[in-house]
Amino acid sequence: MIRFRNLTKSYGTGRGVFDLSFEITDGEVFGLLGPENSGKTTIFSLLLGFSTPGNGWCSVDGRNCHDHAKDLPCQIGYLPEQPEFPTAMTGLQYLRFQTAVRERKSIEKGIRTAQRLGLNLEEKITKLSPMDKKKLGIAGALVHDPRVVLLDEPTRDLDQAARHCLAELIREEKEKGKSVVWASREFEEMERCCDRIGMLRRGNLVNIDDVAALRRQKRQSYILTFSSEQEAVGFLKENVEVQGVCGSQVTVAVTGELTPFLPVLEKYHLMGWEKVHQPIEVLFIHYYGGEIRG
Ligand SMILES: Nc1ncnc2c1ncn2[C@@H]1O[C@H](COP(=O)(O)OP(=O)(O)OP(=O)(O)O)[C@@H](O)[C@H]1O
Numbered sequence: 001m002i003r004f005r006n007l008t009k010s011y012g013t014g015r016g017v018f019d020l021s022f023e024i025t026d027g028e029v030f031g032l033l034g035p036e037n038s039g040k041t042t043i044f045s046l047l048l049g050f051s052t053p054g055n056g057w058c059s060v061d062g063r064n065c066h067d068h069a070k071d072l073p074c075q076i077g078y079l080p081e082q083p084e085f086p087t088a089m090t091g092l093q094y095l096r097f098q099t100a101v102r103e104r105k106s107i108e109k110g111i112r113t114a115q116r117l118g119l120n121l122e123e124k125i126t127k128l129s130p131m132d133k134k135k136l137g138i139a140g141a142l143v144h145d146p147r148v149v150l151l152d153e154p155t156r157d158l159d160q161a162a163r164h165c166l167a168e169l170i171r172e173e174k175e176k177g178k179s180v181v182w183a184s185r186e187f188e189e190m191e192r193c194c195d196r197i198g199m200l201r202r203g204n205l206v207n208i209d210d211v212a213a214l215r216r217q218k219r220q221s222y223i224l225t226f227s228s229e230q231e232a233v234g235f236l237k238e239n240v241e242v243q244g245v246c247g248s249q250v251t252v253a254v255t256g257e258l259t260p261f262l263p264v265l266e267k268y269h270l271m272g273w274e275k276v277h278q279p280i281e282v283l284f285i286h287y288y289g290g291e292i293r294g
Contacts, residue, residue, distance in 0.1 A: 017046070039202075087126045226249070
């Protein structure tokens, strides 16, 4: 169980994290969703005991993270956004080193994780691609079978196969009763793994909800391509939120379920549609007030 009580770390001029109070239970995958600079990494550094809170506290299994900072490496597995490694080592040597530092003997779990991710542990770390370094970071975060797993942008640099494998690995940790915290700027990545998501804006927790509830609130834009400009003009009379028109293409915004929107489309000759990639401030305009920076 991870607990936050009035946790505050201020770097001045409104930067940091402020008055966080919530819990993450055993067997829960909790998402920390926020744009750049919203405080995700600061929360991790407080959980890891790397930095001192200005006010309040956080704890892992009843132990205050600041007071028990020395014990935390054995309890917590951490994948930074851009993991760094001792370059002279091979992946296998790195896993052995991580295990020894955490006073564990077996590196089996690390080896199995690397195998499942398709990582060659005999390779020197200097020769690894960014994706392989991320895979080694994942194996290193799990090698000592920690109670709590902290993942900072875990899918960045991973291809689809590795993302799928990571989702499976995290599901298995959840089933074993571990608490997992998954921090990201991308909702889509988190929604297949997380049970609940906390939304951060400028260091404040603006909302906590389960993933299904957030899906219903998500505002998504699509570019619709009609068979002709005339069709597109006809479509503009419908009761939909139009964001832009360009010839036979119309951009619309839809909140929540798509189903009510489908009968409207059936009346027209639709040639294609494309989801517009949007930052979370736009997906959840309600929480971020439409601002493009956190
Ligand atoms: N050591 C520090 N000294 C001063 N300011 C800091 C420090 N660490 C973080 N900050 C500031 O605190 C705020 C939160 O930063 P943090 O790195 O936690 O955000 P983040 O959500 O992890 O961002 P990103 O998604 O870009 O990794 C930012 O405004 C950042 O500039």
